[in-house]
Amino acid sequence: MLYRSVSVSWLATCLALCVMSRETIAEEIVLRVESEVFVDGDEAPAAKSLTLFYQGLTWDFLDPAAGNTEGDIILHDPARERVVVLDPELNLKTEIRTIRLERLNVSLATWARQSDDALIKWAGAADFGEAIVTDGDRIELNGPRVRYEVTFSQSSSEEVVAAYRRFADTAILLKALMQPGGIPPFPRLAINRHVEAAGGIPAEVTLRITPRLSLIPGGGDTLRSVHKVHPQLIDGDHSRIEAAGARLTIAEGVDLEEFVRRRHDARSDHPDS
Secondary structure, three states, X not given: OHHHHHHHHHHHHHXXXXXXXXXXXXXXXXXXXXXXXXXXXXXXXXXXXXXXXXXXXXXXXXXOOOOOOOOOEEEEEHHHOEEEEEEOOOOEEEEEEHHHHHHHHHHHHHHHHOXXXXXXXXXXXXXXXXXXXXXXXEEEEEEOOEEEEEEEEEOOOHHHHHHXXXXXXXXXXXXXXXXXXXXXXXXXXXXXXHXXXXXXXXXXXXXEEOOOOOOOOOOOOEEEEEEEEEXXXXXXXXXXXXXXXXXXXXXXXXXXXXXXXXXXXXXXXXXXX
16 A cells, blocks of 8 residues: 555656646747748738747737738647637637637548548548658648648757647647638648658748639639748847737637627728728
C-alpha cells in the first residue's frame, strides 16, 4: 500500500512538472510573422497580416478590408482551448472553443468523402501518404486539378515549430468555419504535419488550381502567401498587444451565429466597407 501511495505521488509530481515545463516553454516562445497573400501574378498583396506569439498566446492582426479603418484581431489561446475573433469596427467579439473546430474537422471530412467532385473527395483524405513529396526545404502535394507547393525555413527550436504548427492548423480550421466553401483544409493540415516533422516554418505557400473551383469569390486560379519570420518582437508590438487586450475586454461578446449576422447586416448597410 505504501509503495502504491509513493508511486502515485511520484507520478502526480512528474505530471505536474511536465505541465509546468510546457507552460514555461509556451510563455518563452516569442515570434513575429509578417504575411502577405497574392492572387495570380499581382505584384500588390490582396491581404496582409501580422502574427505575434507572446506569453503563450498568439495574436493575429488582419489588415482591414477596403474602406474599413481597422481589421479583425484574432486571439489564439491554446491553454484555454479557445479562439476569440474581434471586429474592432463593430466592437464585437465571439469566442470559439477548440472542440468546435475539432468537430468541424470530422464533419468536413465526412462531407468531402461523399462528394461527387473528384477534388473535394480527394481533399477529404486523412492521410495523403506518398503523394506528399519532400525535397530539402520544399514540399509538394498534387491532387485532381490542384497543386500545393511549400518552401520552409529551418528553426532551431522544436517548441517554436510546434507552436507555429498548432497556430496554423487552428487558423485553417477557423477559416473553414467562418468562410465555408472551397477546398477542405485537410491537404494543408497534412502539409503542416510534414513541415513540423522537418523542423521548419513555412516561408512561402502556393496553391494552384484549375478555374473550375474558385479559390476566392471572383478570384483567379493561384494563391501565394509569403511569410517573413522574426525571432523577436519589435518596437510597438507590445503596445499593440496591450491595446488589443483592452479592446477585447470592452467588446460585446456574442455567439458565432450572431457575430456573423451582425457583421453581414453592417456590411449590407455600408456596401462600400
